[in-house]
Amino acid sequence: GAVVSQHPSRVICKSGTSVKIECRSLDFQATTMFWYRQFPKQSLMLMATSNEGSKATYEQGVEKDKFLINHASLTLSTLTVTSAHPEDSSFYICSATNYENTEAFFGQGTRLTVV
Amino acid sequence: AQSVTQLGSHVSVSEGALVLLRCNYSSSVPPYLFWYVQYPNQGLQLLLKYTSAATLVKGINGFEAEFKKSETSFHLTKPSAHMSDAAEYFCAVSGGYNKLIFGAGTRLAVHP
Numbered sequence: 001g002a003v004v005s006q007h008p009s010r011v012i013c014k015s016g017t018s019v020k021i022e023c024r025s026l027d028f029q030a031t032t033m034f035w036y037r038q039f040p041k042q043s044l045m046l047m048a049t050s051n052e053g054s055k056a057t058y059e060q061g062v063e064k065d066k067f068l069i070n071h072a073s074l075t076l077s078t079l080t081v082t083s084a085h086p087e088d089s090s091f092y093i094c095s096a097t098n099y100e101n102t103e104a105f106f107g108q109g110t111r112l113t114v115v
Numbered sequence: 116a117q118s119v120t121q122l123g124s125h126v127s128v129s130e131g132a133l134v135l136l137r138c139n140y141s142s143s144v145p146p147y148l149f150w151y152v153q154y155p156n157q158g159l160q161l162l163l164k165y166t167s168a169a170t171l172v173k174g175i176n177g178f179e180a181e182f183k184k185s186e187t188s189f190h191l192t193k194p195s196a197h198m199s200d201a202a203e204y205f206c207a208v209s210g211g212y213n214k215l216i217f218g219a220g221t222r223l224a225v226h227p
Contacts, residue, residue: 032213043205043217044215102166103149103213104215106158109158
């Protein structure tokens with residue numbers, strides 16, 4: 001399958017600061033990327049869908065001003081958690097796909113801890 | 116709209132026993148269905164997927180799943196459990212263009 005790289009794998013930040021997470025498709029062009037959030041011992045919840053060159057579409061209940069998503073190229077999408085608070089601590093996972101694939105390919109995930 | 120229900124948040128089996136993880140789906144369109152495995156603090160690994168071809172789908176690590184439209188089910192099975200199969204398993208349905216809707220997950224424990 002195709003390779004999606006997510007960076008960093010772990011990050012610890014202070015409350016009130018912003019954190020950027022990168023999601024890169026290494027060997028294919030990803031027209032669409034998805035961002036998920038997973039709380040401990042829970043399932044993955046879709047946060048937003050980003051299409052290259054367009055504004056992201058956020059799921060209900062997700063604050064778009066807090067979780068800024070940029071998908072400026074066919075190989076890179078970024079999620080910025082702004083003014084992070086401890087309740088934003090979670091596991092964030094991206095996936096990437098395009099029209100040629102019948103599945104989305106997942107990154108390794110980023111463990112965010114806000115202290 | 117699509118949704119997935121995984122029956123049983125925890126399943127425990129003995130090493131060598133049959134593994135059966137249950138998944139039922141709801142979809143307003145012909146579904147694409149997936150099973151993923153997740154080990155602690157790691158991302159998702161695709162076990163297998165159904166994309167409207169053969170109803171019996173074989174995946175990696177000896178897992179397989181059967182799509183049953185009449186039962187709206189896509190249960191995951193493995194004839195003989197191995198200790199390394201202990202992990203969290205997620206069933207997912209595609210909500211259109213590879214946007215996945217996940218079930219709550221089933222934690223599989225394997226005992227010697």
